[in-house]
Structure formats: C-alpha cells, structure tokens
Amino acid sequence: MVNFSCPTRTLWNRCSNRVYSEYRPIDGAAGSHLSVWPQKRFSSFGLRHAFGLRSSAVTTHLPGSFRNRIPLNRFCSLTTTTIMSNLKEVKREDHRLPLDVKPTHYDITIKTDLEKLIFEGSVKIDLEILKETSTIVFNSSGLNLRDIVVHSEALKTEQKISAESHDSVSERTTVQFPVALNSGSKAQLRANFDAPLTGSMMGYYYSTWEQDGKKSYYTLTQFESTAARRAFPCWDEPLLKATYTIHMVSRANTVNLSNMPVTSEEKINNGDWKITHFEKTPLVSSYLIAFANGVFDFLEDSYTSAISGKTKPLRIYATADHIHQAKYALDVKKKVLPLYEKMFEIEYPLPKLDTLIANDFDAGAMENWGLITGRTSVFCLDPQKFSVAVQKRVATVQSHEVAHMWFGNITTMAWWDNLLPGFATLMGEVMGRLYPEWKVYSEFITEHLNQALALDAKLSSHPIEVECPDANQINQIFDSLSYSKAGSVLRMLLAFVGEERFLKGVSIYLKKHLYANSVTKNLWDGIGEATKLDVATMMENWVSKMGFPVLTVTEANDGIRVRQDRFLETGPAKEQDNQTLWHVPLTLVQTGPDGKAKQDNSILMKEREVSIKLDTSKPFKLNADTTGVYRVLYSPDRLAKIAAEAAKGDSVFSLGDRIGLVHDSFALSTAGFAKVSDALVLVEALRGEKEYLVWQGIREKVSQLASIWSEDKNTHQLLNAFRRYLYGPLVEQLGFEYHDKDSADTKQLRTLALQGASVAGEQSVITEFKKRFQAYLDTGDDSSIPPDLERSIYICVNTNGGRTEYDAMKKIYAKPRTPSSKTAAIAGMCWARDPALIEETLKFIFDGAREQDIFYFMSGLSQNLVSRRRLAHWTKENYDEIYKRFSGNTQLSRIISSSFDHLTAEKDAQDVEEFFKVKDISKYDLGLKQTLDTIRANSSIIQRSTGDLVNWLESWRERSKL
Structure with missing residues (x-):
C-alpha cells in the first residue's frame, strides 16, 4: 500500500525487541506453541503473537509457562529488571483470534444495490479443526449477521446457531454449539449478512462521480489492514491464508470486478440483474481480497511473461470522466511486470492484473492481488498536459503496487510487524531502469531516506518491526519507518553486498515461501545463503531497534x-x-x-x-x-x-x-551537533550546483528554517532575502518557459527556482505569475499556466490576492481538468491570507470538501504562516466531529499531526498536551507524541540557534551588499 503520510514506544517494545525472533509455527499455527521456541533464545515475535501483549501492559509477571521455558535470569540479561517488573500476564485472545480452527476456503456471494446503497451476501467457509472445540471465533464489524450454521463433516450434523455474541471493540463474533468438533476434523461455517454502503473509504464502500450532471455511485473495497471483516465474516489476520471463490450479484448495466478473471456471467430476475462468477484464487490473506461494482470504462493491453512466455491481459478501469487519463499507468504496469519477473526469477502467477482508479480512496493506492486500486491523483495523467512531478508519481506508485504482487501477495508477512512494505518501496525504484534521466536511485535519499531519518530521530520513534497487537496500532504503523526506513535499510544492505547477490538472495527467499507467510529472519536467511554472510546478525538492530547512529x-x-x-x-x-x-x-x-x-x-x-x-x-x-x-x-x-x-x-x-x-549538515546543525551557520556555509558553496536533486534538498531545508522562524519577523525576512539570493541566478538562467527539448532535470529545477523565489517574495516572479493567472481569468484559456507551475501559480496569486483568486480556486476544485489541478486548487485556497477567506476554507472542509481531500486542506493550512495557529484552534474546536468522521480510517493520525506540528513554542506543546489529556488517543497516540516532539524540537532550535543564524545572515547580507 502507498500512504501519503504507530504504536507507542512501550515498555514491552523496549525489552522484546532487544533479541531476534526465532519464531517458526507448527502446522500453520500462529505461534501459541511455546515448545517451538529454541531454549537458547526467546522470540519477541512469538511472545507478542502468543500472548497479544498490549501497550498498556503494566503490572507484575510473565506467564508461568514462559518462565518454565526460559530461565528468568537469562531473560533479564536481555532487558532490565525494571522493565520486567512492569509486564503482566495477558491472554492472546485479547487481540488475536484463537487457533482452534483454521479457514481453508471461502465461497462468498455479494449482492450490491447501488440505488438503495446497501449490500448483502452469504459466505461458506471451509474449516480445519486444529483443536477440539465447541466455540468458533471470527472477525466481523458492522455486519448484520443471520442464519449462522455450522456443518461438521465428522459428526454428520448441522448445528443452527440460535445466538451469538459480538464484541464491537475487538470486532469478533463468537458462536457456540452443544456438540464439540473433533480435532483433525473438517467443518463448514455458513452465514448470511447485510450492511449499508457508506462513504467511509474502508471495507466495502461507495464512491461518487458526476455522470451527465447527476451524482452516480459505484463501490469498491479497501481492506488493509483489518477491514475485510466489514465486508464479510472472516478470519481477518494475514497469517490465516485461504483460497476464495467470489460471486457478485449486481444490476445488469454494471461491471463487476474482483481479484481473478470472470468464469461466467448470467442474467437473473428477468434480465434486470446478473450474477458474475470469478475463478478461485490461490492462497491469499483476507486483506488482499478485492471486489468492485459500477459503471466502469476500461483500457486494455497485455504483457508477455519473461519466465513462461505466456501473454496475460492487463486492464485499467475508471469512470468515464477519468478513463482518458489512465493509459500512462497502464503502460507503466506493462513495462515493470517483466522486469520484476526477471529480478525475482518468479512469474507473476495470476491470469490477469487490473487497476481500478477510484474517486474516493483513503490511502494512496492498494496492492490487492490482481486488482490494484488507488486515487485518481496517483493513477491519472492527462496525455496532453502534464508535469514531470505527476508523471513520476504515477510511475512510482504503479511500480510500487506491482512490486507488492511478490512482496506481500505471493509471500505475506505473518503479522504486521514486518518490513515487506519497505521492500516494495525499494523495488518500486525499478523505474530508474525505465527512466534513467529521473535519477531515481539518488532521489531515494530525499524521498525516503531523509524522511525516515527525520522521524526516527525522535524519542517517540518506533522500530521497523514493532508490537502492534490491535487494529488501533496496526493502522498507525504505516508511516515513514514502515515504508521508507525499511526500504532504506534494505538499500544499504544492497549497496553493501552488491545488487546481483542481493537479488539472488531475494529470489531464494521468495521461492522458499511461495503462497506462504514469513518473518523477517526468512529474508535474511535467503540473502545470507546468496552472500555467505551473517546477514541476520548484521541487520538485527536496524530492524528491531528504534533510531540510527x-x-x-x-x-x-x-x-x-x-x-x-x-x-x-x-x-x-x-x-x-x-x-x-x-x-x-x-x-x-x-x-x-x-x-x-x-x-x-x-x-x-x-x-x-x-x-x-x-x-x-x-x-x-x-x-x-x-x-x-x-x-x-x-x-x-x-x-x-x-x-x-x-x-x-x-x-x-x-x-x-x-x-x-x-541533509546531514542541516539535521546535525538543527539538532545542536553543529551550528546552523555551518549548514548555510555549505549551501552558499553549492549555489552554483546544476543538479535538481541537490537543489531539492537545499530548498526543503532552507524552507524548514523559514517555517521554524516564521513568527520572528526580522529573522524570517533575512531568510527570505537569502532564499531570493539562492534562486535568483536559476530564475534568470532558466526563465518561465517550458520546452519539449528540456530534460526532466531542467524542468524540475525551473519549477523549484520559480516556486521558491515566489514564496520568498521575489517581485519579478510574483508579477509574472499574476499576469499569467489574470490571462486565464480573462479568457478561460490556461495555456499560459504550464502544468509544472500550476500549483506554484495558484499558491502565489492567493498569497498575494483576495476574493477573486480564491473564488477561482473553488471553481477549479469543483470541476478540475485533472486530479493534479484539483490538489493545486486546494493549495491555492489554503494559502489565502485574508482572515475571512481562511475562515471560509475551514468551513469548506466540512461543507464542501470530499472526505479524501480533507487532509490536503489541513496540511495546506498548516503550511500557510498566517493560518497555522488558527488551524490549531479550529481543530480543537471541531475535534469531536473530526474524530467521528475519521476514526474509522487511516487519516486521523495525519490530520492531528498536521494541525499542530508547525507550532514552535514550549507553551504550544503544553497546550496540546493539556487538550488531549482527556481524549481517547488510542488511534493516533504515536502521531501525537511525534507531533509534541516536533514542537519541542522547534522550540529548542529557536532558543539555541537564533543568535548564530541572525549573525551569519547579517554578515552574509553585508558581504553580498543586499
């Protein structure tokens, strides 16, 4: 999955992650058998998996069975007596499903009614009984379950369930019956269910678009990490793989999609409805199942497997208003599939690979096996008019999701504390082979490595492999550490052992775990086999400990x-x-x-x-x-x-x-290891740099200083003057016009220089941007606004304009030419300085914005120096509504962070702490801690470095005669 954006740093993390996992399950069980652990070492993964230890675990003793297996003095030598005394015995079932039964196959029928906005279905789940039981526990959430029946093959009986219990907190349903099922026997659970379709962007939900001036609906799924249970009753944990056969009932004029190809389709109910049958899947985890229903158009192509020579169909689906912008994403998919097959020496195993572009989507994109889904902004590219940034985003996201077909789909993590997302991040950089002019391998430093190090430098960081027993914590760990640090650690290993041996080891690992689950040690074993190195020991602390040196x-x-x-x-x-x-x-x-x-x-x-x-x-x-x-x-x-x-x-x-x-010089200076002036000396020396990627780092870091000192008028003005000094030669050299013959680097460097100069107050650039925008207002023709400058111009004219420019943004947002035009219009609205317009934007967040766009609005307002404090107050004022609307998906933590992390005073941190003291923060506790760390770091930088910064800038101004 791609996110645009963790469990807490607990006592348990601090001790359990000190050792390497030796976990290996018996007969597909999930690790509750302590006898599988070697006595010479205990397993952090196995312990967490077996006992479901929680972040709130704070009392007296470990389970006796654990103490009997591992001598207490050996355990204490790995941690500390203090931490040991704060652990208590908790049962695995507090957060994880019991292991009495195991699903092997699901037969699911889903009926979708797009007019009534409801769905109903039935499921038959084949089960293996691993331990004698008269109780079956499975996941469900928000479903009206009925007609539950358990059929036992061993007893030849059918037990109708007259009552069941449901725990809405753990999202588990328990059914009991009078006759126990024997260990080793088989059974089948059958149930009917129904639920409303909502716009929650999780589970099975609806999305909207305009068709002939009328709002139309379609449906799709988003199940990662624990939302399959919102669409059908299931064993919703990645370790519990099964095969699936999907059937979809829908109105006859709609299209049904799922992971596998259609086997047959037939009309029912006098031809008004139809039922679509799909092929049986391979073994797959529940979060990777996908289906959709709606009026979709599609583009089609194919690729030839580099392994088998077979030709397989590729499609990309979208609503009619976006399908003309979908071809580039389809082309990328066609190019990267054979590349991955060669790299991993494993053929893409499914008969087809579709992509569905969604108007409403919680994350960036999702790697459902055989049916990738994602936002319009990550898959749409107007072939007539696009920026380099949009082209790169579409290519890298599509490539990332295709990489997941191997890392995550063929081989799946046993639990969510794994670095497979990081593998897809690293492997997604295969785009560098297709577009060498993008210099993707070097761009990784800014896009991933530096983002990871910035987050991992906080005391509130977390390891790549981290305790996440419940859904609240799982949804928080999809951050820069799960993706970017994991990818960066793997990139470091690749550089150390060499690409050829690294990829050989990856291939060994994948082949040993085809259609199975794995833990990180399995990957290190594969690379170790290829390199003859002790990779597991080398990488242990990079993965199991927070921080870096x-x-x-x-x-x-x-x-x-x-x-x-x-x-x-x-x-x-x-x-x-x-x-x-x-x-x-x-x-x-x-x-x-x-x-x-x-x-x-x-x-x-x-x-x-x-x-x-x-x-x-x-x-x-x-x-x-x-x-x-x-x-x-x-x-x-x-x-x-x-x-x-x-x-x-x-x-x-x-x-x-x-x-x-x-990046190093600024990180070290703002942390107090060196002077901020040392970093500025480096920047001044690099003023003649020709490479966009170096300038990208300079722009980011100097802008960060301007943001931190935004409320110190004198220092902020000095920094703006320095920024104008940096960008001036580039603006003069590169100008405003984009040409077909320009390299990608030249285009991006021009965009960076003009954007940076305008934000720093360079009047010549501001005047030109205003002139171009006025031409658009006068004629409706946007040809004078290059796609690469669209966002920069919208921000500039709203920063320096008023009602006219703001209303233009609202019109563009309502009917954008492209998804990137829409996000550019959001940025323009958010950079308005008039307090009345800021209030209008805050009101628009709830009254006019699409749910998936609200984070963009709040992020934009937090970057506006005039509106960021108002945003913090507004979030407090509207907290209950924010929590109600976003606690069910992954955006809540990012919304909370973006509301406060630009604040810069210790008093701000204290106010934020006081506000959240009485709130339920379980869904965003780590994000909140990181935000508080950021505010306090900003305050410390100001206290420590203002004198040094001002002295250097004044000396520079004198030297430069500015």
Missing part, C-alpha cells in the same frame, strides 16, 4: 577515528537512550592515485569506535553515495573542505554524496 569523525595524523552514537533531533543522546550498537557499513570514498573517486565498501563497523587509515590531505567522505542509514558529523573545517570539493564541476563526490551532505 550519528558517526563522529575525528582526524589524526594517519587517518580518522569514527565513533557511533544514537542520533536524536534534540541533541546528544543520554546514556539510557544510547545503548544500541549497529553494524554500520562505512563505505568510504576518497581520491585515488589517478585523482578520481575510489570507493571502499569493505568496512563494517561493529564497535563503538574504529580507526581507519587514510590520507586526510586528500578529499574523503564517509557514507559514499549516501547509501547508509546514518548521519556523519565532521569538524567545521573538514565540512568546509568537503563543501569546496563538492562544489567543483569534476568533484570526486557523486550526486548522492552531495544530496546527503545537504
């Missing part, structure tokens, strides 16, 4: 000494937070005898400190090409020398090196 470089006569400590955004870590030692690939680049770059990938740092011999009179840099998941701290003198070398046209430092230098 900062490497401090001290120079000596014969080389350098390197020390690793945990990096925190608040400064040097205290002893209790600095216990982890990572296995760090140091990847050193230095100048060789021929004057060219010489790279050494052989150094694996395992200790707190290491010494490396090298000639420090020549340029050198650790973390070559920025493939490592760490920061590097040099002395100011060495950083200045590295900056001077990086600024050369023939520098020994690569594009990736230069991108990493920018």
